[in-house]
Amino acid sequence: TLDAADKRQIDLNDRQIAWFVEQGALDIFIIEHENGVPISTAKHILRADEGQLVFGVGDTGSSLTAFAKGLPNTKLRHMPSDQLWERATPEELADQVDGWITRFSASVAQQIEPRPQSHHLLDPGDQVDLEAGHVLSAHPSRLTWARAESAAYLGTEEVDNSGTGLIPLTSATWLTLVEATSVSGFNSQQLCVDDRIAQALDEFHHLILAAEQLNRLLLLADEANEQSARTTHRRIDEERALQELFGVLGGARATSQIGGSVLLAALQMIGNHEGIEFHPPQPSRVSIATEHTMRDIANASGVPFRKVRLQTQDRWWIGDSGAMLGFRKEDDSPVALIPSGYRRYRVVDPVTGESKRIDGEVATSLSDSAWSFQMTLPKDEPVEPKTLIGFVGKGMAGDFIRFAIAGFIASLLILAPPIAIGELIDWVIPSAAGSTLVQMVIALVAITFIATLIHMLRGTAIMRIEARGTARAAAATWDRLLRLPPSFFNQYTAGELATRMAVFQQMRDQISGIVANVLLSVVFLLPTFGLLFYYDSTLASFSLIIAIVSLGLTITIGMLQIAPIRRRYEVARRLGGELYQFINGMNKLRSAGAEASAFASWARKYRELQHHKIQIARLGEHNIAFSSALPALVAAALFGATLWRGVDEIDLGSFLVVYSAAMLFYVATVRLGYSFESIASIKPGYEQIEPILNALPHGITGGSATIDLSGHIQFDRISFRYTEDGPMILDDITLEVRPGEFVAIVGESGSGKSTLLRLALGLEDPSSGAVYYDERDLAYLDRRSVRRQIGVVTQDGSLMPGDILDNIIGMADDLTIEDGWRAADLANVRKDIEGMPMGMMTPVSDGS
Known part of the structure; x- marks a missing residue:
């Protein structure tokens, strides 16, 4: 028995040694070394409480090493691993291994974004054939060991099949198949009986530390990109200010490109002409290097938009239909289409600021599609x-x-x-x-x-x-x-x-x-x-x-x-x-x-x-x-x-x-x-x-931050009533749904089932408590962005006027008719759609 409070830190890099927490608690950390010298701060991974085992990580070939620190009055028992494998029952050992892996992997996986949607939840005993690109995960509160011929743990770490080839999956981790293959599922107790648990645990330590190493490199890259973006913004801001000062004498023209985004610069040109303010979305938890789309910027700015067709035979460039966002055919680069005082359009390059009058020849160099934008009434005050x-x-x-x-x-x-x-x-x-x-x-x-x-x-x-x-x-x-x-x-x-x-x-x-x-x-x-x-x-x-x-x-x-x-x-x-x-x-x-x-x-x-x-x-x-x-x-x-x-x-x-x-x-x-x-x-x-x-709009977009949802939603002590003096519809409700879970909420009429869904969509605000998506309060998120990532079928659902394809893929720009047919196959309605007069393009109405 060892008094952990008497030691500054306990080395966990010997796979032959395990530690049992008899009293108190033990904090586990990871630190990076180079030539034996620490080059990073220690990162807390997990806390082992009384009655839990702490396994030695061993030499994984990574620059990352693990150590532990005990809380006051913590007592540990030193246990050689070979004795542990022999003396512990498979049930006891499986519980300890599952708890260790679940907590360790969750700490590393939570930093990886965006998390892909799981296509299959693997159970012990499963034997399934899956296509390349499929993502596997496990049910909550259950760990499943997966074996696949060609796969990547957490989407980044290639699995080495020279050993056991077993990968532990929890509800927080996933496995991406590189090729179509057969996947088998096992539990830890089965591996203990087969004496494969020790090697499988070593392989897990190797993969999880490699993933943590990649996380750190990506974090450094994000910080470098963010610093570069800040530097570029300051430089452009300074150049713009100087050119505006020179422009007082008419000798210079302010630069059009702001913040390094050509698309945003083109939109701001359009906004200056139409009296519309465009601004980029607030950074999400996705890499800041992600290029924003027109839809992202317009939605973040609260600006309505619609797609228009530019037919050359209609001579659209003669007249004034408002400023539009166009694109060049050759490279799909954005340009601003601005009507001039002579009732003819001009095409303006947002990079150089060059303006050219549009005629038939110039019009043929532009894409047939453009985007038109509408001014909006003030959103933060009543309209007088x-x-x-x-x-x-x-x-x-x-x-x-x-x-x-x-x-x-x-x-x-x-x-x-x-x-x-x-x-x-x-x-x-x-x-x-x-x-x-x-x-x-x-x-x-x-x-x-x-x-x-x-x-x-x-x-x-x-x-x-x-x-x-x-x-x-x-x-x-x-x-x-x-x-x-x-x-x-x-x-x-x-x-x-x-x-x-x-x-x-x-x-x-x-x-x-x-x-x-x-x-x-x-x-x-x-x-x-x-x-x-x-x-x-x-x-x-x-x-x-x-x-x-x-x-x-x-x-x-x-x-x-x-x-x-x-x-x-x-x-x-x-x-x-x-x-x-x-x-x-x-x-x-x-x-x-x-x-x-x-x-x-x-x-x-x-x-x-x-x-x-x-x-x-x-x-x-x-x-x-x-x-x-x-x-x-x-x-x-x-x-x-x-x-x-x-x-x-x-x-x-x-x-x-x-x-x-x-x-x-x-x-x-x-x-x-x-x-x-x-x-x-x-x-x-x-x-x-x-x-x-x-009436004031519903917070315009709620909050301003956008995230890519992984499927984790939590209701934290939610209470709700429709009016201040009305009855309490929901009273102190706490509910958590993890990615991959299927949850059914049942109750008699008027019990609050639909109200709970409305709160989840941000259609109502709770009287107390909060709704969290991926541990982010919905009140501070862009609600429209959240809703676009959630599929909802209401009680009185009906079709939208349009065609069948529009009803399947909705407003998503990145989905095609192939995605529509794939969804039809999943819903087993392909034959019904193919039997209709125009297939996917068959018009439907809300009464269909």
Whole structure:
């Protein structure tokens, strides 16, 4: 017996000696030596508690050696290995060997990432034939010795079959088959009986220390890469800062490549043009040298994206569909496709910053596929109306200016006919100036052509504003809706949310029309108003008074429409939600014979909806009736004012000019009035989407770190309730599932089974406790990245609209149709799919 507390350390490099912990505990360490001198810090591997054996590692040919240190009051018994093998029973020895190997291998294997998914869990007594590339592991709490002809332990250490060729597998370790081979499984007790346990244990020590040595080398490489990345980033950051300083004088252009990533640099060019911020994902536990994909960067930045086709015959480079990420055909290198001010695209190299105008020849050098990106609404705050308006109009100042200028010029040109009439009456006809009349005709024809061109320019500008604004608003609001937490969706039915979004679409279309009408009305009113006062201030004043009265009446009618419009929206929302429930529950309605009750419920709400529509229409008809009578009122007012002032105060030509201009003034006023009437419906419409805009997205992505899941999940003292004062659905639940395990959770309805799954997916946050993936708290992980690595079939699962292949491989870019057929074989549905009209490409819907 040895008092371990009296020695500084115990050498474990003699395979002929084992140590039995009689009292206390013994910590096992590994350290690296070179020429007998330690060159690394000691790494703790495991702790042997009272009643456990510590085996000598022996000389493995590695620079790593093992030693132990005892805790205070620790007592050890020195035992020669040959006596141990002879005296201990196979059962006792097998338990000690299994515990030693399990703890030792788990300490080394936990540093190896990513861990591959196990294809087969080997049991003692198994004899299986497996293909190359298959990964074997063992069931939790069980150690299985595997024998295979050609395999790699932990995916890196080639197995030497000159000895026993036996490899111990636990739930934390794995064996990768290099070639197709037959694999046999044994247990430690069987090896003890066959006297092969000592040699098999020595071979394990050799493999595990070789794996630890490789871990250390890879760690050094990662540290070197990280240091190199930091140095490169500092250098690029310094160069960029200097070039930006030089750029103040216009002498330099800031470098486009940031952080050493060409792809990220191209995306940041696109972001600068579109007002989108791209940033790389936070480092995961995978090697930092891993190149991020476009999807990784976009997901980390919270930016929606979609794939687009660039067809040369469509001459896609003419126009403006927003900046896009393209790729060269020759080397698949990323480039930024940026629309220029001349409505033609330019291709920009993110490395050199070179920009080239795209034509047919340049377009053929680019890939047929590109990626388009959408701006998003602020994710960390509620969206106010002014924020939404600023978001929609961002980057469209040039279009607004062109529209305003074109409208103003058109308003000036439209005054030419009234002025020409006045001149014609005043002196052209009385003086019989035929040549002047010809000139006037030619001028009016020229003005007509010019006005046509101006109207085309104005129409193009307004179409660009409406198209870009509505598309941007629709994409951003749907993106926000899809990012909202599940607790938000619990408050509304799917039909209600669909109705709210439909109201937003109607409101969006109304706003685009209102903006156009208001701008057109204002730019038409100002020149016309000036012309009226230029010719006759008295008649102009009468026209202004009538216009103000008209606007006041229109605004009043619009204000009266707000209440019934609000009630109409509320009823339509409830009706939409109810109809959706009726359609989904049609079978239940029929089985219960409740069709009449459903119809009665629908009829009551439909009647109420139509009642509010009639109220709104009645008020609208009042406005139309007044607007129809307004021309006669304007004419009567002008005639009356002329008569009251005296017919000699104004000549006929000037009166006709004023009369014509007043009619134009009236048209612009009525248009402006209709705009105010439409504005009245915006407020109740906005109230319908206000809950969506005010709700905050579910932490955007939860956390920011990404990991490759190995399959280890742990619920640590989870408690959950849906509301603060609601019942506790889960109360202090602790559960651990290791890679390779199959776990079934059963319970009566309402016991929390689905809630547990929702917590695992990050769809709900626990009231207390935490969910861990690979010992990482889900609260600090990128939840969308975690969900993409988990296959889930819900209770009411249905197919996604698309084709069969999309439903099998989902959104994974790295999966092909071959992977789809492989999955179909595993599910034994290949024949069913092949029997369909288009095989894997057969369209399906959620009702299929």
